[in-house]
Amino acid sequence: MSAKPDFDELWRTLAPHVRAAVSRHRSRDLALGADDLVQEVRIRVWNVYTGDRNSRLKPSYYYKVVNSAIIDALRSHRGTLAHSVRAETPVGDAEENDAALIEQIGNDDHGPDALFAEHEQRARLLAAIARLPADRRRAVTLFLQGFAVPEIAEFFGCDRNRAHNLTYRGIRALKEWMSEET
Incomplete structure (x- = not known):
């Protein structure tokens, strides 16, 4: 221990x-x-x-x-x-x-329009996450929940480089997809 x-x-x-x-x-x-x-x-x-x-x-x-x-x-x-x-x-x-x-x-920051826009953006993000391959999706989900790359590696049972690649390639894909939709 x-x-x-x-x-x-x-x-x-x-x-x-x-x-x-x-x-x-x-x-x-x-x-x-x-x-x-x-x-x-x-x-x-x-x-x-x-x-x-x-x-x-x-x-x-x-x-x-x-x-x-x-x-x-x-x-x-x-x-x-x-x-x-x-x-x-x-x-x-x-x-x-x-x-x-x-x-x-x-x-105005918390008005109905802002809440609707936030809800729409969240729905777009969840849809984009669903498009990721399974391993990247799990890595990105863990990362967005606050887990660090070493913890993601431990969770997957892989080395840190693979966890890093899965996470950041997934994040990069999300950024691209989210910017295309706006």
Whole structure:
């Protein structure tokens, strides 16, 4: 059984994934600071790390912890968003305050058109992934879920070069197909 990695070493491995996931998810909730979100994720990873006494958890499990920590932090923050926006609204005419509150909460980025466009893009991406050969499709799916190339290689039972080729050739094909459709 391999020795438990040092927490700083583990965090260095996870940090690029954390930064990418934070920037991806935070774009929908700009009121939550990126540093705050990274800190919450780091605390969650630390709690799981300290509870792993037998060094049984693989790095892929920590990627799942990162993703669930981001989702939990965003959910808890969204619960307080309406209250914080109302508190920031200046005291005055009640109708003006309500209008300002609606304007601050409901911006165009989250309107029906944006949601529809996001849904359409997701459907196009899933259709493009389905066009990939089976091995590339599985490698790309794992990569998009946050798995690193070494973990994909371990999953497939192959060397890192093959996992790298499957993943990045699949990503390249997706980019080409997605750009053709726009």
